[in-house]
Amino acid sequence: MKMASLLLHSRLCVFSAPYVTSSNSPRGKCHEFSVQLPRKTRPMAVRSTAEHSQQQPQQSSEERGTKKKSKGSTSDAEKGIDPVGFLTKLGISHKAFAQFLRERHKAMKDLKDEIFNRHLNLKEMASGFEILGMHRHVEHRVDYMEWAPGARYSAIVGDFNAWSPTENCAREGQFGHDDYGYWFVILEDKLREGEKPDELYFQQYNYVDDYDKGDSGITIEEIYKKANDEYWEPGEDRFIKNRFELPAKLYEQWFGPNSPQTYEELEPIPDAETRYKAWKEQHKDDPPGNLPPLDVIDSGKEYDIYNVIIDPIWREKFAAKRPPIPYWLETRKGRKAWLKKYTPTIPHGSKYRVYFNTPSGPLERIPAWATYVRPDAEGNQAYAIHWEPPPEMAYKWKHSSPNKPKSLRIYECHVGISSSEPKISSFNEFTENVLPHIKNAGYNAIQLIGAVEHKDYFTVGYRVTNLYAVSSRFGTPDDFKRLVDEAHGLGLLVFLDIVHSYSAPDEMVGLALFDGSNDCYFHSGKRGQHKYWGTRMFKYGDPDVLHYLLSNLNWWIVEYHVDGFQFHSLSSMMYTHNGFASFTGDLDEYCNQYVDRDALLYLILANDILHALHPNIITIAEDTSAYPGLCEPTSQGGLGFDYYINLSVAGMWSSLLENTPDQEWSMTKIVSTLVGNKQYADKMLTYAENHNQSISGGKSLAEILFGKVNEQSPDSEGLILRGCSLHRMIRLITFTICGHAFLNFMGNEFGHPERVEFPMSSNNFSFALATRQWELLETGLHQNLFSFEKDMMKLDETERVLSRSFPNIHHVDDSTMVISYIRGPLLFVFNFHPTESHEKYTVGVEEAGEYQLILNTDEKVYGGQGLIDGNYYRQRTISKRADGLRNCLEVPLPNRTAQVYKLKRILRI
Ligand SMILES: *[C@@H]1O[C@H](CO)[C@@H](O)[C@H](O)[C@H]1NC(C)=O
Ligand SMILES: *[C@@H]1O[C@H](CO)[C@@H](O)[C@H](O)[C@H]1NC(C)=O
Ligand SMILES: *[C@@H]1O[C@H](CO)[C@@H](O)[C@H](O)[C@H]1NC(C)=O
Ligand SMILES: *[C@@H]1O[C@H](CO)[C@@H](O)[C@H](O)[C@H]1NC(C)=O
Numbered sequence: 001m002k003m004a005s006l007l008l009h010s011r012l013c014v015f016s017a018p019y020v021t022s023s024n025s026p027r028g029k030c031h032e033f034s035v036q037l038p039r040k041t042r043p044m045a046v047r048s049t050a051e052h053s054q055q056q057p058q059q060s061s062e063e064r065g066t067k068k069k070s071k072g073s074t075s076d077a078e079k080g081i082d083p084v085g086f087l088t089k090l091g092i093s094h095k096a097f098a099q100f101l102r103e104r105h106k107a108m109k110d111l112k113d114e115i116f117n118r119h120l121n122l123k124e125m126a127s128g129f130e131i132l133g134m135h136r137h138v139e140h141r142v143d144y145m146e147w148a149p150g151a152r153y154s155a156i157v158g159d160f161n162a163w164s165p166t167e168n169c170a171r172e173g174q175f176g177h178d179d180y181g182y183w184f185v186i187l188e189d190k191l192r193e194g195e196k197p198d199e200l201y202f203q204q205y206n207y208v209d210d211y212d213k214g215d216s217g218i219t220i221e222e223i224y225k226k227a228n229d230e231y232w233e234p235g236e237d238r239f240i241k242n243r244f245e246l247p248a249k250l251y252e253q254w255f256g257p258n259s260p261q262t263y264e265e266l267e268p269i270p271d272a273e274t275r276y277k278a279w280k281e282q283h284k285d286d287p288p289g290n291l292p293p294l295d296v297i298d299s300g301k302e303y304d305i306y307n308v309i310i311d312p313i314w315r316e317k318f319a320a321k322r323p324p325i326p327y328w329l330e331t332r333k334g335r336k337a338w339l340k341k342y343t344p345t346i347p348h349g350s351k352y353r354v355y356f357n358t359p360s361g362p363l364e365r366i367p368a369w370a371t372y373v374r375p376d377a378e379g380n381q382a383y384a385i386h387w388e389p390p391p392e393m394a395y396k397w398k399h400s401s402p403n404k405p406k407s408l409r410i411y412e413c414h415v416g417i418s419s420s421e422p423k424i425s426s427f428n429e430f431t432e433n434v435l436p437h438i439k440n441a442g443y444n445a446i447q448l449i450g451a452v453e454h455k456d457y458f459t460v461g462y463r464v465t466n467l468y469a470v471s472s473r474f475g476t477p478d479d480f481k482r483l484v485d486e487a488h489g490l491g492l493l494v495f496l497d498i499v500h501s502y503s504a505p506d507e508m509v510g511l512a513l514f515d516g517s518n519d520c521y522f523h524s525g526k527r528g529q530h531k532y533w534g535t536r537m538f539k540y541g542d543p544d545v546l547h548y549l550l551s552n553l554n555w556w557i558v559e560y561h562v563d564g565f566q567f568h569s570l571s572s573m574m575y576t577h578n579g580f581a582s583f584t585g586d587l588d589e590y591c592n593q594y595v596d597r598d599a600l601l602y603l604i605l606a607n608d609i610l611h612a613l614h615p616n617i618i619t620i621a622e623d624t625s626a627y628p629g630l631c632e633p634t635s636q637g638g639l640g641f642d643y644y645i646n647l648s649v650a651g652m653w654s655s656l657l658e659n660t661p662d663q664e665w666s667m668t669k670i671v672s673t674l675v676g677n678k679q680y681a682d683k684m685l686t687y688a689e690n691h692n693q694s695i696s697g698g699k700s701l702a703e704i705l706f707g708k709v710n711e712q713s714p715d716s717e718g719l720i721l722r723g724c725s726l727h728r729m730i731r732l733i734t735f736t737i738c739g740h741a742f743l744n745f746m747g748n749e750f751g752h753p754e755r756v757e758f759p760m761s762s763n764n765f766s767f768a769l770a771t772r773q774w775e776l777l778e779t780g781l782h783q784n785l786f787s788f789e790k791d792m793m794k795l796d797e798t799e800r801v802l803s804r805s806f807p808n809i810h811h812v813d814d815s816t817m818v819i820s821y822i823r824g825p826l827l828f829v830f831n832f833h834p835t836e837s838h839e840k841y842t843v844g845v846e847e848a849g850e851y852q853l854i855l856n857t858d859e860k861v862y863g864g865q866g867l868i869d870g871n872y873y874r875q876r877t878i879s880k881r882a883d884g885l886r887n888c889l890e891v892p893l894p895n896r897t898a899q900v901y902k903l904k905r906i907l908r909i
Pocket of ligand 1: 646648672674676678680681
């Protein structure tokens with residue numbers, strides 16, 4: 001009897017998931033486009049309509065996005081939610097800011113109400129890519145959907161119809177737009193000569209899947225026979241024997257003996273829960289069967305046959321059955337069978353644009369949801385490419401994401417400049433040459449900047465034109481998948497620097513004036529322009545723009561398995577002054593009239609949705625203004641980021657090196673800057689230098705310290721000794737003093753001696769500085785610096801430095817220029833003095849015992865002088881108070897060196 005329920009699911013599966021289509025309804029046969037498209041296909045679903053309860057069982061409220069915090073639904077009691085929670089926690093009282101947070105919380109509730117008016121849940125809200133843009137539909141066609149409320153009519157033009165917007169443009173089938181301005185175009189595949197359309201609604205041909213049996217032309221009778229003989233348990237097969245009996249029995253199952261005989265007679269099907277309860281009542285006396293427990297199948301949550309079985313035992317049992325159940329139930333046929341019958345309306349690799357007729361004239365645009373965009377031959381107006389490689393060519397994932405580490409060692413990189421040749425490097429070259437180096441260096445994550453499509457190379461990738469496309473100058477979408485996959489294989493997480501804080505102002509490839517109007521994606525007027533950079537500012541308060549941006553984040557995870565995001569330049573979006581104001585730390589600055597509350601709501605939603613849909617995802621905030629609550633939970637008035645990168649720290653080292661004589665460095669200032677706000681130190685992503693020092697016209701630390709030196713020249717000996725000593729010390733202290741995450745920009749791990757300059761008119765479009773000089777790694781000081789880098793990374797790997805809690809910074813002496821702190825069993829000692837060495841320098845320690853020197857910046861292999869005698873590598877504590885601690889060590893401390901000791905043996909006195 002349980003069989004029947006399974007079939008019921010197969011039925012749902014056939015009609016709806018996993019394809020989002022216009023003909024989800026049983027009435028919508030593949031070649032009848034009588035369905036009035038908008039109501040059924042646009043991503044906004046009106047929750048109360050019968051068709052939704054029939055196709056997608058209602059989800060329980062906690063499924064609507066934020067599971068953990070149970071605040072997805074407005075009807076939820078506000079358990080554990082406190083809009084000003086983090087202020088209370090930190091003991092901050094500020095009336096205006098608290099008021100602002102309360103109002104923001106209320107605005108979020110209104111926004112969610114608005115979202116739930118259109119979308120079933122937050123997951124659907126963030127899955128626009130399943131339906132927008134261009135998609136193959138299993139029923140012999142390609143669907144295209146776009147949001148362009150300003151257009152009068154719309155069409156697809158491409159190389160498949162000689163680019164004519166009026167003659168042969170692809171506007172066949174249904175096309176039109178709904179009340180929300182969503183355009184829909186259906187492009188039917190052509191039946192080949194002498195072929196007839198399919199009769200059976202459930203016998204779908206599929207371009208994408210390549211079921212070998214389907215491709216060998218096996219008939220449906222054979223499939224049922226095989227299912228009968230090999231798959232079903234005895235007694236389970238009675239509905240399978242006759243193919244016409246199958247739907248008939250299903251109808252009977254639902255509607256009794258006088259069930260409708262045609263689709264037209266079919267009444268709306270009750271929702272899953274009602275059906276389930278009725279079924280259960282009817283079958284309460286059945287003997288136990290051997291199929292999955294129905295409570296699992298028909299809980300009203302799961303409807304997708306692929307996800308039906310969530311009980312692990314049953315999952316195993318089903319997996320053991322070959323071929324898999326969806327194969328039999330959907331009886332889909334493969335690509336070859338499909339190609340035999342049809343010619344694809346838009347083959348893989350076709351170029352296309354979307355054409356809009358607007359009140360201000362005709363426009364050709366790159367679709368906003370385009371997933372692959374290439375410039376035309378002259379490098380002028382780009383076109384989108386329909387990326388749908390046949391299964392035998394499509395990239396097949398091999399590895400799953402590594403586990404989320406407790407300490408993050410992030411290697412920030414840019415693919416284009418990642419080779420030593422003066423050219424734009426590719427995803428494939430990066431995968432082959434740079435990934436192994438990153439692994440070898442000891443990092444556990446990469447962060448890609450400039451990977452999303454941008455028209456102008458010199459913008460480093462910050463003026464994104466196509467948010468859904470990887471930059472085609474580096475390769476294809478599949479090349480990028482390979483990069484991510486290989487990184488995962490090496491145990492590296494992959495983060496993407498994402499620019500949602502503004503957008504390129506380009507019309508022909510970007511989103512500016514997309515539908516002819518000035519306020520489609522962006523604000524019109526002054527608010528729509530970044531005050532200084534000429535870029536366009538998104539309308540974060542618009543549900544369609546939210547749909548676009550939130551789906552974009554989800555897209556990179558679902559499509560490319562990306563593990564996290566750094567949100568670029570948050571201060572551009574959070575304030576109408578775009579962050580160009582002086583921040584004194586007064587909380588008024590974070591809640592005054594210049595604050596863009598919509599942008600804050602967007603960030604909260606983004607973090608909530610990302611963390612609910614993908615529990616392992618990591619989000620990093622890049623914000624010069626240090627917005628209060630960046631990394632506090634959204635339920636407590638925070639923005640919900642996992643880490644923040646404190647940019648005030650960035651300038652410190654370069655400014656010290658450039659402006660302050662070595663003997664005048666203040667240790668107190670170094671420590672207080674590095675640690676930042678102690679309350680947030682745990683969430684801080686630390687770095688000695690990120691891409692910005694090297695790229696924005698500044699210099700890398702190595703360039704300031706020694707630049708391109710002749711290592712053979714005796715004159716440069718002192719320069720190199722100082723430069724490399726400081727380079728190692730600066731990295732070591734920044735890496736270890738606090739926080740759980742560290743970041744380095746590509747090349748700086750071996751002291752890259754030159755900055756980055758992208759080709760542009762000011763340098764005659766030269767690629768000379770748009771490279772990384774990997775050959776330097778082979779010898780000399782760069783090899784030495786890299787040896788140190790590897791050991792520093794290994795220190796974290798073996799001693800778990802970053803995952804430990806905040807250190808006890810017990811010794812900060814401005815006169816001797818010594819800093820010392822204790823983190824777990826490790827003691828860190830730095831002597832920044834340019835000339836003063838100490839044979840025995842006293843620093844306090846907590847535990848009495850034996851300490852072993854485990855990392856020494858002065859080691860000869862690192863390019864140091866090797867001044868510490870091997871006999872001193874193991875030290876015993878003296879029981880004498882120092883630095884407020886009960887015991888102390890007397891350590892040898894040459895000038896400009898740093899040492900890490902580990903407590904090896906505790907002595908009890
Ligand atoms: C960022 O760093 C600066 C300088 O160390 C510090 O004053 C500020 O409090 C830090 N911000 C946060 C949010 O930690
Ligand atoms: C980036 O670097 C430039 C030049 O070194 C500097 O002026 C700017 O403030 C830096 N920006 C950030 C966000 O750190
Ligand atoms: C660029 O090229 C022109 C002419 O070839 C030359 O005069 C100029 O100095 C070059 N500029 C740079 C920055 O190399
Ligand atoms: C240590 O100081 C001496 C002078 O006392 C100097 O010659 C030497 O270069 C310094 N060492 C480093 C690593 O800077």
